[in-house]
Amino acid sequence: xxxxxxxxxxxxxxxxxxxxxxxxxxxxxxxxxxxxxxxxxxxxxxxxxxxxxxxxxxxxxxxxxxxxxxxxxxxxxxxxxxxxxxxxxxxxxxxxxxxxxxxxxxxxxxxxxxxxxxxxxxxxxxxxxxxxxxxxxxxxxxxxxxxxxxxxxxxxxxxxxxxxxxxxxxxxxxxxxxxxxxxxxxxxxxxxxxxxxxxxxxxxxxxxxxxxxxxxxxxxxxxxxxxxxxxxxx
Amino acid sequence: xxxxxxxxxxxxxxxxxxxxxxxxxxxxxxxxxxxxxxxxxxxxxxxxxxxxxxxxxxxxxxxxxxxxxxxxxxxxxxxxxxxxxxxxxxxxxxxxxxxxxxxxxxxxxxxxxxxxxxxxxxxxxxxxxxxxxxxxxxxxxxxxxxxxxxxxxxxxxxxxxxxxxxxxxxxxxxxxxxxxxxxxxxxxxxxxxxxxxxxxxxxxxxxxxxxxxxxxxxxxxxxxxxxxxxxxxxxxxxxxxxxxxxxxxxxxxxxxxxxxxxxxxxxxxxxxxxxxxxxxxxxxxxxxxxxxxxxxxxxxxxxxxxxxxxx
Numbered sequence: 001x002x003x004x005x006x007x008x009x010x011x012x013x014x015x016x017x018x019x020x021x022x023x024x025x026x027x028x029x030x031x032x033x034x035x036x037x038x039x040x041x042x043x044x045x046x047x048x049x050x051x052x053x054x055x056x057x058x059x060x061x062x063x064x065x066x067x068x069x070x071x072x073x074x075x076x077x078x079x080x081x082x083x084x085x086x087x088x089x090x091x092x093x094x095x096x097x098x099x100x101x102x103x104x105x106x107x108x109x110x111x112x113x114x115x116x117x118x119x120x121x122x123x124x125x126x127x128x129x130x131x132x133x134x135x136x137x138x139x140x141x142x143x144x145x146x147x148x149x150x151x152x153x154x155x156x157x158x159x160x161x162x163x164x165x166x167x168x169x170x171x172x173x174x175x176x177x178x179x180x181x182x183x184x185x186x187x188x189x190x191x192x193x194x195x196x197x198x199x200x201x202x203x204x205x206x207x208x209x210x211x212x213x214x215x216x217x218x219x220x221x222x223x224x225x226x227x228x229x230x231x232x233x234x
Numbered sequence: 235x236x237x238x239x240x241x242x243x244x245x246x247x248x249x250x251x252x253x254x255x256x257x258x259x260x261x262x263x264x265x266x267x268x269x270x271x272x273x274x275x276x277x278x279x280x281x282x283x284x285x286x287x288x289x290x291x292x293x294x295x296x297x298x299x300x301x302x303x304x305x306x307x308x309x310x311x312x313x314x315x316x317x318x319x320x321x322x323x324x325x326x327x328x329x330x331x332x333x334x335x336x337x338x339x340x341x342x343x344x345x346x347x348x349x350x351x352x353x354x355x356x357x358x359x360x361x362x363x364x365x366x367x368x369x370x371x372x373x374x375x376x377x378x379x380x381x382x383x384x385x386x387x388x389x390x391x392x393x394x395x396x397x398x399x400x401x402x403x404x405x406x407x408x409x410x411x412x413x414x415x416x417x418x419x420x421x422x423x424x425x426x427x428x429x430x431x432x433x434x435x436x437x438x439x440x441x442x443x444x445x446x447x448x449x450x451x452x453x454x455x456x457x458x459x460x461x462x463x464x465x466x467x468x469x470x471x472x473x474x475x476x477x478x479x480x481x482x483x484x485x486x487x488x489x490x491x492x493x494x495x496x497x498x499x500x501x502x503x504x505x506x507x508x509x510x511x512x513x514x515x516x517x518x519x520x521x522x523x524x525x526x527x528x529x530x531x532x533x534x535x536x537x538x539x540x541x542x543x544x545x
Contacts (some may be wrong), residue, residue, distance in 0.1 A: 002337065002339075014322055071446060080318075081284055081318060085310070085314070086336070087304055087307040087336065088335060089303075136462070
């Protein structure tokens with residue numbers, strides 16, 4: 001367990017050594033801030049619902065940028081070999097990198113608490129959905145991080161890793177907006193598959209075990225596939 | 235210490251390592267020698283557990299790699315070819331990170347890192363990012379990384395490749411110092427290096443072991459032929475050849491160099507027969523002047539070339 005923590009610490013700090021962390025954070029805050037406040041006064045509601053409804057879409061391209069380097073860079077420069085021959089189990093490495101990405105997502109979300117505080121000053125903010133929203137955002141971020149980690153393990157090229165992860169995340173986000181094109185019988189299934197419904201439920205403040213299970217199983221599938229991909233490499 | 239049996243590795247249809255078996259005793263410094271693409275790196279990667287053999291087993295201290303990879307990784311310090319390390323990290327931070335993973339307790343950690351900085355000559359670069367270091371320094375950081383956990387076995391893949399002559403001497407010196415206490419396996423394609431640093435040399439060619447032993451063993455095994463170089467004046471090559479051909483045991487006579495001053499030639503004799511006495515008697519009977527008369531030692535290079543000829 002201590003070893004897993006060392007990997008996590010190393011990965012997390014190396015985000016902040018390179019400019020990636022600051023660029024990603026700046027873009028994220030700029031985009032969310034812009035979309036949120038341009039519509040906020042039109043709706044005239046003291047809630048963060050608009051902010052949260054945008055998150056799946058924004059996370060779809062922000063999180064792949066966070067996760068793309070995790071394995072692809074190591075495989076490319078060869079440090080993957082050095083890492084895997086240290087006394088670490090593959091699980092230590094995968095979980096270490098995964099949680100480093102999740103913590104980074106948490107750090108990414110912290111400045112957005114300012115939106116909530118601002119709104120609480122000018123209107124009567126219901127904190128329930130806000131807390132639910134943040135919990136959902138972390139779950140969503142974790143699920144997308146798992147997807148990104150898998151994409152990163154598949155290739156030595158970070159750009160490919162980014163595009164593959166983005167494609168999967170976009171597909172998961174948009175699938176329930178494309179339901180019109182799908183046969184009626186498969187409708188429920190595809191709606192369940194998409195991120196949208198589950199995330200909306202949580203961000204309304206409804207904590208349903210089915211939604212949590214959905215995100216947790218998405219993480220599990222991503223991480224387990226990563227394990228299989230790495231196993232295939234040797 | 236290390237027991238490998240029938241190790242085989244296929245990359246799709248390409249057979250990189252073909253059923254090799256060997257034992258390595260504790261405290262031995264083994265040099266793995268071979269031309270490029272002979273299967274050295276693949277063999278080392280299988281020993282460290284980074285690659286899974288297609289067939290065969292590796293046991294280290296009677297622990298099989300499949301059963302307990304973590305335990306084996308603790309025993310091994312490994313420096314991959316060209317020392318791929320994290321570019322963005324500082325040397326000190328990197329060694330610190332490895333020390334944490336190797337679970338060196340925090341009391342000893344600082345002294346251990348300082349000790350290694352001295353041993354590998356890293357004091358000047360401790361606070362530089364690895365990315366800006368020269369190749370030689372990167373290699374030294376890699377070496378420090380491998381030794382850090384005080385592992386019983388050190389596996390070094392081409393530890394001196396790409397270094398300048400001074401650095402090569404330094405790295406060899408470090409390896410020799412470590413080799414006194416630990417089991418070391420290193421791969422190289424430089425013969426003099428293997429001869430200088432290793433107790434035992436194993437030559438690999440096309441995935442198979444073609445020779446195994448110390449330098450003297452290899453010389454003996456390669457060929458039993460003697461080669462004698464003679465330098466003379468006072469006669470043409472043809473005359474000399476005619477005279478020497480009659481000596482019993484002479485197989486071939488090669489002209490090395492002929493000019494106005496001197497004729498130099500090589501005589502190859504078979505087996506254990508020493509032809510030098512008879513040669514000398516023949517030269518003495520003439521009025522030729524002898525400038526050179528020496529038995530050529532078959533150099534490791536020749537042996538190596540002979541064993542690893544493309545077939």
